[in-house]
Amino acid sequence: MRKGELTHQAILETAVRLASRVGLQGLSIGGLAEELGLSKSGLFAHFKSKTELQVQVLEAATALFTERVVRPALGRPRGEPRVQALFDGWLTWDRDKILEGGCIFVAAAAELDDAPGPARDTLVQSQRDWLDCLAQAARIAVVEGHFRKALDVEQFAHDQYAVMLGFHHAKRLMRDPQAEARARRAFDALVTAARTPTS
Amino acid sequence: MRKGELTHQAILETAVRLASRVGLQGLSIGGLAEELGLSKSGLFAHFKSKTELQVQVLEAATALFTERVVRPALGRPRGEPRVQALFDGWLTWDRDKILEGGCIFVAAAAELDDAPGPARDTLVQSQRDWLDCLAQAARIAVVEGHFRKALDVEQFAHDQYAVMLGFHHAKRLMRDPQAEARARRAFDALVTAARTPTS
């Protein structure tokens, strides 16, 4: 039962990369099989349906994201440094070579926002966890005294995510060379505002 | 040459609504024809290719957006009221019944960000115009003395767009009932920061 698990993992790795370019809907079983040098039916046997493939792709991407972005940030000091690390980590994540087509979650969000089903549920849960993670980091920064006591940490997480979306839009669609600088400036303003008491 | 133009327009109207739900790729000629009670080939004759259909859908959506959002805002007083009107107009636009599936530009941005071609070019131009419009409104607010003199108006437009993207994400994907309140709070913070000199 080992060989199977191995290719299963290899399939998901390639699928995540491919899906970042063509989206979850555009990810075809035939195309994925060809990219891997497998037969269509051989690959299909690993997943009972395309929906299941999409779900597992999202789960694999979430696991990768946690390992690449969240875990490193948890190694940073509590408070503002960790908040900053989460933001920097996301910027790095979006630049990662494994995501040639930009953040897979952003792409999936647009595709699935009106498509009820397991794939959407998986994505929403993943995003909720990520937003909770951001809010929790901000909450710790409040406890540590870096951010003001009355800060709405959920609002802060929401705003931080918006900055990330703005960055993605500016970089991937508009090809704005200043995208990263703009995102950093926007986030700095957010952090500055969070520091000052009685905003 | 009148009957043709009429149905042509009717097709685009339905196509915009449909595309907001299923995306530009998901918009199939057969499905669109069925929705309109036309034959597939009869509809196809209006556009020489699917790409051309996508381009015209984007152009129709842009025209609708200009009429529904930009033009009303231009009727508002120069300066901050107009800036606010553009933001409010966008929130209304996103809530419009014609866009059952959320803002078509947001959906298209994710689909086309790595798909070179006429459709992408059309979308990018549309978005560039919109960002220029936002920046120009902010510029006028500077001239009117509502915003500080040193304000980076392109950055302001970028940040404003990011707030809109954050709103779209929170509302359409996360189904957050507080989405609009969060967006308004974020935009208010942006405006407040733009007002205060030497941020």
Next chain:
DNA sequence: GCGGAAAAAGCACGACCGTTCTATGAATGG
């Protein structure tokens, strides 16, 4: 190394895709 189990391939299916060609109906200008 052999036998059973797991993995992959091969093949075929029905459905839908964009597109083309041809024919027929309706609308329009003189």
Next chain:
DNA sequence: CCATTCATAGAACGGTCGTGCTTTTTCCGC
């Protein structure tokens, strides 16, 4: 009112899609 153009319908094409079914190949414990 007629002739011509234009709008639409119909049928068919090659292709790809997701998904089953059957067979062959590969792996792994004994």
